[in-house]
Amino acid sequence: MLVKFTKMQGAGNDFVVLDATRAALKLSPRQLQKLGDRRFGVGADQILVVEPAPDDSVDFRYRIFNGASGTEVEHCGNGARCFVRYVRDHGLTDKPVVRVATINNRLELRLQADGRVTVDMNRPRFEPEALPFDTTGLQPRSQGQAQLWPLSLPGGPTVEVALVSMGNPHAVQRVEDVRTAAVAELGPLIEAHPRFPRKVNAGFMQVIDRGQIALRVFERDAGETLACGTGACAAVVAGIRLGWLDATVDVETRGGRLTIEWAGGDAPVLMTGPAVTVFEGEIEL
Numbered sequence: 621m622l623v624k625f626t627k628m629q630g631a632g633n634d635f636v637v638l639d640a641t642r643a644a645l646k647l648s649p650r651q652l653q654k655l656g657d658r659r660f661g662v663g664a665d666q667i668l669v670v671e672p673a674p675d676d677s678v679d680f681r682y683r684i685f686n687g688a689s690g691t692e693v694e695h696c697g698n699g700a701r702c703f704v705r706y707v708r709d710h711g712l713t714d715k716p717v718v719r720v721a722t723i724n725n726r727l728e729l730r731l732q733a734d735g736r737v738t739v740d741m742n743r744p745r746f747e748p749e750a751l752p753f754d755t756t757g758l759q760p761r762s763q764g765q766a767q768l769w770p771l772s773l774p775g776g777p778t779v780e781v782a783l784v785s786m787g788n789p790h791a792v793q794r795v796e797d798v799r800t801a802a803v804a805e806l807g808p809l810i811e812a813h814p815r816f817p818r819k820v821n822a823g824f825m826q827v828i829d830r831g832q833i834a835l836r837v838f839e840r841d842a843g844e845t846l847a848c849g850t851g852a853c854a855a856v857v858a859g860i861r862l863g864w865l866d867a868t869v870d871v872e873t874r875g876g877r878l879t880i881e882w883a884g885g886d887a888p889v890l891m892t893g894p895a896v897t898v899f900e901g902e903i904e905l
């Protein structure tokens with residue numbers, strides 16, 4: 621089967637985007653993995669599939685698969701920005717504000733005059749069950765409005781993490797310096813920790829000042845990526861609740877800058893950042 625694709629990136633988090641609005645596209649995990657493969661396929665952290673709207677409350681549905689595993693996931697912040705750039709550039713809509721359904725969310729996306737995209741990422745959740753996270757026998761430490769949970773890593777140290785669900789699960793820890801943080805060593809141990817039965821995205825956050833952090837994320841089923849949009853939202857929300865950050869924060873990732881705003885409580889998290897087309901092509905799957 622010959623499939624047309626668009627390669628995109630948002631702050632260096634890269635995607636293969638497929639149009640399934642005109643004809644249904646059902647790909648096996650092996651075909652998705654081939655698209656994600658940087659040697660035998662196109663290469664991408666995630667595969668995004670644009671589908672027709674499931675009902676009148678949204679304009680499209682979009683599905684997200686991790687490129688390394690082919691597993692479907694709930695949310696992708698950088699992908700959401702690329703999705704809206706894609707539907708506008710391919711003439712699938714001319715609306716300035718686009719609404720989209722994901723597996724467990726409804727998002728609103730707005731193209732800014734400077735080409736960046738702002739996404740209403742909905743409200744974050746903090747209950748351990750939302751990730752889920754098994755708290756059996758654990759006592760969290762309270763700080764500000766947040767709780768820090770001790771996570772004993774097999775054969776490694778015990779780290780303290782803040783739990784945030786942005787629709788997908790995140791465990792965020794503060795580090796002195798992201799450049800020297802043990803992301804490659806601790807990331808896989810946190811991602812696959814048995815207390816997270818559906819695995820987790822592991823964030824490593826350096827607070828630079830109350831309006832700026834540096835962040836690296838070891839993503840579930842993807843490894844460390846150059847940026848993670850939901851990870852940026854999770855880190856900022858955790859930092860605000862812990863009393864370290866103000867309501868608007870610039871997040872420096874290895875692939876670019878994202879701006880995250882959160883007014884607290886039930887307010888939605890707003891994420892603004894770039895969305896860029898790299899090239900288009902066709903691949904035999």
Ligand SMILES: N[C@@H](CCC[C@H](N)C(=O)O)C(=O)O
Pocket residue numbers: 633665666686693694695696697698699788789821839840841842845847848849850851
């Ligand atoms: N890159 C993403 C997150 C993609 C999904 C993640 N790997 C998961 O499994 O939850 C982002 O920009 O948010």
